[in-house]
Amino acid sequence: MISDNAKKQIDSWIEKYPEGKQSSAVMEALKIIQKENNNQLTHDSIQAVADYLDMPGIAAAEVATFYENYNHQPVGKHIIRFCHNISCMLNGADDLISHLETKLGVKTGEVTDDGLISVKKVECLGACVGAPMFQIGDQYYENLTIDKIDKIVDGLK
Ligand code: FES
Structure with a gap:
């Protein structure tokens, strides 16, 4: 679900935070995954981000649905x-x-x-x-x- 390229990018964000605080990279991780998936997030892609960051799916979903720069419907180019x-x-x-x-x-x-x-x-x-x-x-x-x-x-x- 998360490409090697996306993992590399997300890892570079995780490194910016103290050990064990990888969930702080959730906003950037969602942005990276959205960009790789036609500029749209799905339930599965949000869960994949949560799993990768070792955080509850609901916490990643709360972020993904709070900020309006995440898309949950198809969008134009x-x-x-x-x-x-x-x-x-x-x-x-x-x-x-x-x-x-x-x-x-x-x-x-x-x-x-x-x-x-x-x-x-x-x-x-x-x-x-x-x-x-x-x-x-x-x-x-x-x-x-x-x-x-x-x-x-x-x-x-
Ligand atoms: S109200 Fe601030 S940019 Fe539109």
Whole structure:
């Protein structure tokens, strides 16, 4: 279930913590396994991480379901993580999210028919000064407008 490559990466995280505290690597381990599995976690993959880190499955599942950067449904190649927290909401995020849904023909949580793009509503990403904003991969896009969104999304296709 866990590839040799993933084990190597996870081991490098385990080494950062005191002996016997390998479960502290759970967030990174889940991220590594998710990346290897079409950007999605399953019950079995979460349990495999728990077994590898010698921790209860429920504890790994609690982490995997608490943070929104873990995916439990199929996602697109690109995930648009649109902040809808207070600063972004006050600066028009809801209307922009509606525009994005209409443009892509999906609702938040869904994937476009071509499997390319999915949209997630997320909580504050710490870039309130650039509200409204979203994240794709490691890149933040701030001070969004309809025109900016159209250009960014068209560039993903
Ligand atoms: S509220 Fe959107 S980045 Fe903080």
